[in-house]
Amino acid sequence: AQTVTQSQPEMSVQEAETVTLSCTYDTSESNYYLFWYKQPPSRQMILVIRQEAYKQQNATENRFSVNFQKAAKSFSLKISDSQLGDTAMYFCAFMNPHTGTASKLTFGTGTRLQVTL
Amino acid sequence: DVKVTQSSRYLVKRTGEKVFLECVQDMDHENMFWYRQDPGLGLRLIYFSYDVKMKEKGDIPEGYSVSREKKERFSLILESASTNQTSMYLCASSFFGGTGAYEQYFGPGTRLTVT
Numbered sequence: 599a600q601t602v603t604q605s606q607p608e609m610s611v612q613e614a615e616t617v618t619l620s621c622t623y624d625t626s627e628s629n630y631y632l633f634w635y636k637q638p639p640s641r642q643m644i645l646v647i648r649q650e651a652y653k654q655q656n657a658t659e660n661r662f663s664v665n666f667q668k669a670a671k672s673f674s675l676k677i678s679d680s681q682l683g684d685t686a687m688y689f690c691a692f693m694n695p696h697t698g699t700a701s702k703l704t705f706g707t708g709t710r711l712q713v714t715l
Numbered sequence: 716d717v718k719v720t721q722s723s724r725y726l727v728k729r730t731g732e733k734v735f736l737e738c739v740q741d742m743d744h745e746n747m748f749w750y751r752q753d754p755g756l757g758l759r760l761i762y763f764s765y766d767v768k769m770k771e772k773g774d775i776p777e778g779y780s781v782s783r784e785k786k787e788r789f790s791l792i793l794e795s796a797s798t799n800q801t802s803m804y805l806c807a808s809s810f811f812g813g814t815g816a817y818e819q820y821f822g823p824g825t826r827l828t829v830t
Contacts, residue, residue, distance in 0.1 A: 631817050648817075701746060702773070
């Protein structure tokens, strides 16, 4: 079974600074998907960024980028120019597309990020 | 935009009651999921469904059942609620295939308290 580990329960960053959230995973698969989801306080969880394991290039979405190290099974999220609206719980998630018809996700335990003035 | 709605944001039930949590999605997604979210444990999959009337157990199905009679609706049932089922429950949906495959869209969650 796959496992996803987020070793930083809480982090804090000042507005406009850069912060990196860590995620490691364990799998014997060679093709899979990795995700970062954001859950703002009292709001719905939304997808931040997605990485396909067979793609060497790191995914980027505006101020959000990942550092995907396949050999090390590491998938960190970098948030540049942090904004107050980035305050949220961030979940790393893994998906093995070969487990059947449904795209099940395995989540990490989350990192609570606080952006301060 | 994909919309996933859940019937209640907050719910308080007594031990032993039968509890229904409803989830509806409006994007014709094949897959639907129920998770529970607990501090320090992340999201854990309870049940999922890949088609009408089809369901599979997730990682923590004990004490729960589900129903999917229509494609857009997925219900989570607590047959006899217990205090250890106090949690946040999240519903999600996804479709299978195409460029948007595998992304799950989440509802706002139902915070259930069992007293």
